[in-house]
Amino acid sequence: MTTKEFLIELADVLQTEDNLELSSNLSNSEYWDSLSQMSVMSFLAKKFGVHASLEDITMTDKVSDIFDIVKEHIED
Amino acid sequence: MFEFTKDQIFIITGASSGIGEGVSLLLNELGATVVAIARRMDKLEEIKASSAHPENFFCERKDLSVDCGTLDAYVRSLKAKYGKFRGLVYCAGIPAVISLQAITPEMAEETFNINYFAPLFMAKGFADRRVNTGKGSAMVFISSIAAECCGKGMSLYSGSKAALKASARVIAKEIAPNGVRVNSILPADIETPMTAEEYMQRRKPLYPMGFGSVSDVANFVAFLLSDKAKWISGQSYIMDCAALL
Ligand SMILES: NC(=O)c1ccc[n+]([C@@H]2O[C@H](COP(=O)([O-])OP(=O)(O)OC[C@H]3O[C@@H](n4cnc5c(N)ncnc54)[C@H](OP(=O)(O)O)[C@@H]3O)[C@@H](O)[C@H]2O)c1
Numbered sequence A: 001m002t003t004k005e006f007l008i009e010l011a012d013v014l015q016t017e018d019n020l021e022l023s024s025n026l027s028n029s030e031y032w033d034s035l036s037q038m039s040v041m042s043f044l045a046k047k048f049g050v051h052a053s054l055e056d057i058t059m060t061d062k063v064s065d066i067f068d069i070v071k072e073h074i075e076d
Numbered sequence B: 001m002f003e004f005t006k007d008q009i010f011i012i013t014g015a016s017s018g019i020g021e022g023v024s025l026l027l028n029e030l031g032a033t034v035v036a037i038a039r040r041m042d043k044l045e046e047i048k049a050s051s052a053h054p055e056n057f058f059c060e061r062k063d064l065s066v067d068c069g070t071l072d073a074y075v076r077s078l079k080a081k082y083g084k085f086r087g088l089v090y091c092a093g094i095p096a097v098i099s100l101q102a103i104t105p106e107m108a109e110e111t112f113n114i115n116y117f118a119p120l121f122m123a124k125g126f127a128d129r130r131v132n133t134g135k136g137s138a139m140v141f142i143s144s145i146a147a148e149c150c151g152k153g154m155s156l157y158s159g160s161k162a163a164l165k166a167s168a169r170v171i172a173k174e175i176a177p178n179g180v181r182v183n184s185i186l187p188a189d190i191e192t193p194m195t196a197e198e199y200m201q202r203r204k205p206l207y208p209m210g211f212g213s214v215s216d217v218a219n220f221v222a223f224l225l226s227d228k229a230k231w232i233s234g235q236s237y238i239m240d241c242a243a244l245l
Helices: A003-013 A034-048 A054-058 A063-073 B018-029 B041-049 B068-082 B105-127 B155-178 B197-206 B214-225
Strands: B009-013 B033-038 B057-061 B087-090 B138-142 B181-187 B235-239
Touching (some): A003 A034, A034 A063, B009 B018, B009 B105, B018 B033, B033 B041, B033 B068, B041 B057, B087 B105, B105 B155, B138 B155, B181 B214
Parallel strands (some): B009 B033, B009 B087, B033 B057, B138 B181
């Protein structure tokens, strides 16, 4: 998966029409809640086999924080 | 009564007959735009022609029992065509009266597909923040009194309707932070094409105030979709006029 594909899939998981960038802020966004955090955890597990802790996810501030968890699986 | 506006768009399944037909016509009459779904397009077109505002009545042919797991994507495709939805009313359903020993896996699958899995995946599609209008939007599921009462031969039907009722409550809790309300209605015997004449004759003595009508259910659905019900979510309402208590 490329960075661009990652951002598109993450936007889908978060159910947002925004074009996500690595620098996009999550903590202040309307779509960052406990349900979307659980969805992100299962997305990372299903797509990358990465089992992030709930703490990792809830501490997330920007999209890049999620990206960092899986960046070794990103192709570009 | 309550009013809707034409930019408030509702998806109604099972709209070619009975309760779904009544709900579609009522919401359209009250000013809403309706996207009516069923397999029989000719019936939908007839109903549209008889509606108060045919220009705000759209028909979609779809067999909801096929590939239920893709219905969330189907709802998103409807959003791309019509815009964000204010509500979803799931009325499609089939009766299944069959003794335990006669149940086959095919019958079980057929019943659960249309009565449970289809509404579940349509709810998944509707709950997507990109699909609904957020605060003020609502879903109503037509379950059945059979979810609560035991009748011989009803294990499949009652099971599917009880599952729908239970999931509706959970979904209500999950998506409450997005401002979307979810309720279900559990009607007792309503005179529609689903209810056979001979069966209704036998049931008559149970109903001192008569059977329910499609408009009884449709009026309640319209209320639950309206802002008058803005503090009602996660509930399941029996409509039986005290008959089966
Ligand atoms: N009538 C009652 O006494 C009563 C009581 C309690 C609960 N209910 C529930 O209320 C709901 C409506 O019942 P009703 O009495 O109005 O029944 P109805 O008149 O038989 O209508 C059923 C509707 O479901 C649609 N439908 C069935 N299978 C479908 C499929 N595979 N794909 C898409 N649409 C499908 C039918 O449309 P097409 O055939 O055109 O596809 C029709 O519009 C049902 O869920 C029923 O279980 C009814």
